[in-house]
Amino acid sequence: MHRFKIALVLGAAALSLTAPATAQEKGGVIKVATIGEPPTLDPMTSTADLVGIITQHMYETLYTFDANWAATPLLAAELPEVSGDGLVYTIPLRQGITFHDGSDMTAEDVVASLERWMKIATRGKQTAERIAGIEAADDHTVRITLKEPYAPLVSLLSLNNSAAIVLPSEIAGEDEIKEPVGTGPYKMKERKPDQYIDLVRFDEYKSRDGEPNGYGGGRMQYADGIVFTPVPDPNTRVEGAVAGQYDYIDSIPVESHQRIVDGRTEPVMLAPFGWPVFVMNTKEGVNSDLKVRKAIQAALAPQDMLMAAFGTEDFFKAEGAMYPDSYVWHTEAGTDAYKPGGDTEAAKALLAESSYDGSPLRILTSRQYEFHYTMAQVAAEYLKAAGFDVQLDVVEWATLTQRRTDPALWDIYITHSPFLPEPSLTGIMSDSSPGWWVSDNKHKVLAAFNSEADPAKRAELWADVQQAVYDEVPAYKVGNFNAVGAQSPKLKGMRPAPWPYFWNAWLEK
Known part of the structure; x- marks a missing residue:
């Protein structure tokens, strides 16, 4: 066996996803303006960035990406061990992980979730063609057997849209998710379509150890909650940014860059995005x-x-x-x-x-x-x-x-x-x-x-x-x-990211 690694050298233009080290403060609700109402809150069924931005706070995958865009463990305990012929991936799972409904995550949940992913997600269907079988080796180990070597597998298990999220097995058995139940740092409090999606801290969340590292590493829950508000009109998003109405505003028209500079929020540039x-x-x-x-x-x-x-x-x-x-x-x-x-x-x-x-x-x-x-x-x-x-x-x-x-x-x-x-x-x-x-x-x-x-x-x-x-x-x-996006000077702990995330972020009082 050898420990699986992905070499992803993206060069100087790669985005830095590492948050600065300053004094964190707990409490408050982060207000986020999005480009609209998400068509679903089931990230398996959509490749839309908007869906991934919101749902990554509620659901988690086995792996995610670190600050250098290499795959790193999230719900998995480690990167997989891969057999010499490249066909068998053995994935140890973290223990003591709790779903939002209070149940414990086991290999049975992961297997059921991956089977659902292969059935309904576009990237899951893409992967299913190469998979001979998925099984629970024990309560905390999953084994994936391929028909042929497939280098993108761990990256596909890491992405937050068309995502291989882990669900309780009884929910994974359904084609439609009626209530969001994941393992993420925030859980659903209330959703009013076309008005807001209100997430609150999941008190039983178990963060990985270590410093934040891109989407990986420690996920700290400094904010009490996150409210995502759909603001479909780009000019309205700009006016909200200028007025300081939101803590983070996604997707600002570039011609409004100077207005943001002159307003009550600060522009966020991702280059090249x-x-x-x-x-x-x-x-x-x-x-x-x-x-x-x-x-x-x-x-x-x-x-x-x-x-x-x-x-x-x-x-x-x-x-x-x-x-x-x-x-x-x-x-x-x-x-x-x-x-x-x-x-x-x-x-x-x-x-x-x-x-x-x-x-x-x-x-x-x-x-x-x-x-x-x-x-x-x-x-x-x-x-x-x-x-x-x-x-x-x-x-x-x-x-x-x-x-x-x-x-x-x-x-x-x-x-x-x-x-x-x-x-x-x-x-x-x-x-x-x-x-x-x-x-x-x-x-x-x-x-x-x-x-x-x-x-x-x-x-x-x-x-x-x-x-x-x-x-x-x-x-x-x-x-x-x-x-281009915009964020309040009060919002700390964030770095530009293609799918902005708000664990590890806090509001300065």
């Missing part, structure tokens, strides 16, 4: 034809889209590589197809060769992330110039996350993603993720990438996966962008 993406419906409709998708790829002008959305290159970079050059995963493979200014004539030619019959190209977007909507408006003009009839369907974010699960309702939906520490966590890598990208070439290059354990060789193999993305266009990466 991630990438806006146009996801294509490859399953049915006009985008089931590869030549139509290639025409869209040629037509779009990312430089103009990003400039309209962010206003200045201080907040974006028009770059086609799926990871910036400071990341170990950076490669230029396939990026010849990425044209910052677009190529209307090439798009027209590709469209003429395709099956496109003039049907509306339905772009599903939301104004809760204002930059999504702005990019959609610019994209629509370039697509019309190439010969498309474009239909913008603008809905609430919660509605978008529901509609995108039905392939009959859209052709493109707009979202964004942080730069994830493991490329196989990216949504399009799962056959069952909305967009439903399935091809023999995808399976071939992903299988080679995911079965390789050596980090250096994996980095080389990632180039083949990125090439496949550009060749088959399941999605269109617009570029890199920085994200």
Whole structure:
């Protein structure tokens, strides 16, 4: 046996998730403004960042990510022991862990939870194809047996959306979670849809020992509670930030950065944060034809889209590589197809060769992330110039996350993603993720990438996966962008993070 480790060298641009050491104070309620109402509080069933931000306070996974984006134990006692052939993962569990309903966590709960995850979560379904079996070796040990080596396994068990959360076995046996019951530092007090989600300290919570380390290490419960308030209109979020109405405000339009500086809260910059993406419906409709998708790829002008959305290159970079050059995963493979200014004539030619019959190209977007909507408006003009009839369907974010699960309702939906520490966590890598990208070439290059354990060789193999993305266009990466939020000067103990968390944070009196 050898102790499993993940090498994730993300370079100087990686976010620092380590909180500063100052005197902590207990008490108070942290008030958080979110971009809207979450479509669910079951993080297994959603890849939405909003769902992960809220539910990570109530539910926990076996592993999480530390300040260097390496997997680290959370409910597991240690990183797994892996057999020499890479097929058997033995996971020791922490003991004395209590669920919010007062029951003790055992291996039976973990097995039932992972079985539910493989059944209903997009990343769980992705993983299930490689798993031969999951069993409880004893009350505090879980054994996962794979059909083939699968390097992303621990990273998939670490993420907070489409998440492998641990539930009591009786709840894990249900398709729908009626009441949130987890092991996290905060538990549900009250939810009033479209008004607030009120979490309170879980007094029986058992933190890991040690100093906070990214999402890992000690999770201290300084605040008595956390209230998440949906504020769908971005301008209202800005005004709330300027007035000091909230302790933390998520997703502020970048053009409001100076207003935040001049107001009663402080801007929070994550740089680089991630990438806006146009996801294509490859399953049915006009985008089931590869030549139509290639025409869209040629037509779009990312430089103009990003400039309209962010206003200045201080907040974006028009770059086609799926990871910036400071990341170990950076490669230029396939990026010849990425044209910052677009190529209307090439798009027209590709469209003429395709099956496109003039049907509306339905772009599903939301104004809760204002930059999504702005990019959609610019994209629509370039697509019309190439010969498309474009239909913008603008809905609430919660509605978008529901509609995108039905392939009959859209052709493109707009979202964004942080730069994830493991490329196989990216949504399009799962056959069952909305967009439903399935091809023999995808399976071939992903299988080679995911079965390789050596980090250096994996980095080389990632180039083949990125090439496949550009060749088959399941999605269109617009570029890199920085994200802006805001927080009160009274809120201490936080560092910028793609999914902000409020354990280890406190309010200065």
